[in-house]
Amino acid sequence: MTDTGTLFLNQQDVIDAGAADVDWVGAVLEQVFKLHEEQAFTAPPSSFLKRPECPHVADRIIGLSAHVGAPFDREGMKWIASSHINPEHGLPRANAVIILNDPVHRLPIAIMEGALISAMRTAVVQALAARYLARPDSESVGLVGAGRIGALTLWAISKWFPDIQHYRAFDQNAGRLQAFAEHMGTLGITVEPVPCFQDALSEADMGIVATTESEPYVTAPEFKRGALFMNVSLMDPTFELVSAADKIVVDDWHQSVHSDRVLARMHREGLVTRDSIHGEFGAVVSGHIPGREDPDERIFWNPFGLAIEDIAVASAIYDQALSKGLGKTLRLVDQEWDVLF
Known part of the structure; x- marks a missing residue:
């Protein structure tokens, strides 16, 4: 594999790639739950960063990582931070970044705004649950x-x-x-x-x-x-x-x-x-x-909220972004990997 760089997607890119389409996100998530039933994923426990001087339940940073099997076959992490005082200051309570890696060489293929993806997958999972349970x-x-x-x-x-x-x-x-x-x-x-x-x-x-x-x-x-x-x-x-x-x-x-x-x-x-x-x-x-x-x-x-939901939706958004020419390609390393040696 050649290092083709890392695709950076801001929130508008994520929207243009389909994140605001309930039917599209719902179809992705339906696949995700079938993969969960098949155990076609790997997801370690979430990592919680909480400081004792910030005891509120919403004051935290969570790292959720996963590999999702085919047809996605991608791995990555959502890093989502939250502060309960943010709305008082005109800021969103939560913000997030999602990093996607290819599953073979583990190179970072995308960095994207993750708060909208996280919120949409949370919302659409409830609508999907309503389809089956309401x-x-x-x-x-x-x-x-x-x-x-x-x-x-x-x-x-x-x-x-x-x-x-x-x-x-x-x-x-x-x-x-x-x-x-x-x-x-x-x-x-x-x-x-x-x-x-x-x-x-x-x-x-x-x-x-x-x-x-x-x-x-x-x-x-x-x-x-x-x-x-x-x-x-x-x-x-x-x-x-x-x-x-x-x-x-x-x-x-x-x-x-x-x-x-x-x-x-x-x-x-x-x-x-x-x-x-x-x-x-x-x-x-x-x-x-x-x-x-x-x-x-x-x-x-x-619904606990699963990393495989985030990574699968982000993977589908990445593919859509590539096909639509969205985002900006960044290079984290401008020289050869062994430049220091």
Whole structure:
């Protein structure tokens, strides 16, 4: 292989390559979950950088690395940093960079803006989960957390569930909630701001939590019969809510229980085991286990968020960028590799 340089893609390049196309990203992610079921990937545990003087759950840097098998056959890392005070300063809470390497020589073939990829794959995974786990006749969606992930998740769901009648949202910051509703209106999605999280979730066919809360607060009455509860964030649902589920579905069992999220805490207390959950989402997508079987069953969906999702989407974006002539080629080394010797 000849070193052809490293393709640098900024956020606009990433968008132009397809990152904002829900159907396209969804097709990539559906492949990813099938590969997960086939074990056609390698992904070590995520690396967390947390400083003791910054105890907030959202104050961290995470390194997620993976190799994803064919048809992607690429490896790389997402380096995603987060600070809970950023929105107060007009900055995004999270920022990220993704580096892709070829799987043979391990040369860096791409460096790209990763926050949009990370947010889109998170949102589209929820829409994909809804396809398999929500009632197909769902009419209402409730959201807690009026941030970027929440907005993208509602947008992605609206693409695949055009008959949704009611979107309700709650956020502790009333100004942010109002701005969120106004922004969603420009996208053709009417969101009703509500005064408490109970009003957002208790009648929702799809309930979504996307916050940075560090302690559980959502209880079983907010998980109605027949609903899909999407635990996109960290610690919002109580043990009581999870225990009310007829089915628990995870993206990756090992990752889910080696964390500090609610399911991991329940596992450590012996309240949830591998045998007690319904299974992993890849098995549902592959048709090895059923998704929703009963319109009245409560399904708890616990997406940890997987590096293989990021690397596969980034790989597909890289291929699209090459075919469209997007980005700028950089050379990390201008001379021969052995110039010093």
